Amino acid sequence: MNVKHPASSSYRALLRIAVPLIITSTSFLVQNFCARMFLAWYSPETLQAAVPAGILYFTLVCGFMSTAAFANSLVAQYYGSGDLHSCSRSVAQAILLALFSFPLILLLIPVGLWMLSVSGHAPNVLAAEKTYFFILMLGGVQLPLASAVSSFFSGRGLTQVVMLCAIAGATLNLLLNWLLIFGIGPFPEMGIAGAAIASVVSGFVSPVIMLALYFSPKNNRLYDTRRLFYFDAPLFRRLLRFGVPSGLHKALDIGAFTLFVLLVGRLGETAFMAANIALSVNMIAFMPSIGIGQAAGTLVGQHIGRRDFDGASSVGWRAVHIGWIYAAGTALTFVLMPEVYIGLFSHGGAPSGEILQLARLLIGFAACWGLMDATNLIISGALCGAGDTHFVMWYETAMAWLFFATGELLIVLVLKWGVVAAWAWALVYICLLAFGMIGRFRSKRWQLVELIERTELPDLG
Secondary structure, three states, X not given: OEOOOOOOOOHHHHHHHHHHHHHHHHHHHHHHHHHHHHHHHXXXXXXXXXXXXXXXXXXXXXXXXXXXXXXXXXXXXXXXXXXXXXXXXXXHHHHHXXXXXXXXXXXXXXXXXXXXXXXXXXXXXXXXXXXXXXXXHHOOOHHHHXXXXXXXXXXXXXXXXXXXXXXXXXXXXXXXXXXXXXXXXXXXXXXXXXXXXXXXXXXXXXXXXXXXXXXXXXXXXXXXXXXXXXXXXXXXXXXXXXXXXXXHHHHHHHHHHHXXXXXXXXXXXXXXXXXXXXXXXXXXXXXXHHHHHHHHHHHHHHHHHOOOHHHHHHHHHHHHHHHXXXXXXXXXXXXXXXXXXXXXXXXXXXXXXXXXXXXXXXXXHHHHHHHHHHHHHHHHHHHHHHOOHHHHHHHHHHHHXXXXXXXXXXXXXXXXXXXXXXXXXXXXXXXXXXXXXXXXXXXXXXXXXXXXXXXXXXXXX
16 A cells, blocks of 8 residues: 655654653653662662663663664655555564564573673672573563564654553553562562563563554554565565664674673672662663654654655754753753762662762763763664664774773773773763764765665555
């Protein structure tokens, strides 16, 4: 079915798509933030374990997730061009890719356990890390599956559906965390294992609901979702051609950051606790920018599908402006009220004076890099929406490993300069990454990428 759809580059059109995605990202922020807060109340060791183990889990799974999520760009461009049936074909390939990835995710469990074993963390923390990581990996297919099926809705701009499903999953997650960590009522007290089980169970809520909607009679009638759910080798290869660079760069980028977190764990209990608090607080600035970047990618893709390159460029910069406003407001709260954030991680007593002082300083670093981090997330989202995933992969991977990771290894293991120097290097890395993203988007070379096949479609309204 071929139907032309108009696309707007206005702030209003961008916010219409972005706000539900921001709320979606915020729901993940709330559930992760609260889970870590509950674990901090439960014991300091479980918080110390949850942050590196959770980031390592995401590192090993996000490559599959981001590859499947690239279907959003395909759907956006096909939808903009008016080819509705190709929207369904693209989502089908992404769902199949997500299912194919599950055995590979399970095979990565021993790799992750080994990486935790050589991290040099305290034995009690290491045991908790392994428990948390192992349970999360058993449910690891939920992330690529959710990304695959949500692309059917977000790629067409129907981000309210994604938002409502995410809120349902986050609500269940909060409830299960409270019940299973502390053992409320008839539920057993499971500590960090309960937090992991809560994440796995609630993580399937969103993809299951969206799958039911995807195959519903209405969407089947308009998009032929049931008949078109088959393996399409040429389209699957296109998804891999452009999606794998996206997934690979995400995995390697987050992998470098995981190394950073694991290295900080070698700098002593005070530095590790303060850094984990600051990283948890930083999610407040980080997660909503992901939603804005997804919205930018959707609208950029829709404009390119209609061959409106000026509109695509305009919407990308407007998304950056929105991200800057949010990041600046968040940074202001980091500077003015860090103790409020830090106090959320205490229960029945404040953190020690040394932890409090160091966490306050590290939250100040997070305030400084907020604008640049938002720039990276939003522009990379816009570039991926255009199909420019190879540049994003090569540039971000080179910066992450040749600059960031190498510098952190030198600072922590060789020079032994401590956590403040390690975070200062992270600030420099994020700034340089942003400058490269800005330069690429300004060059407009992303407009030369041909993501979808082109046919002349009749304009039916």
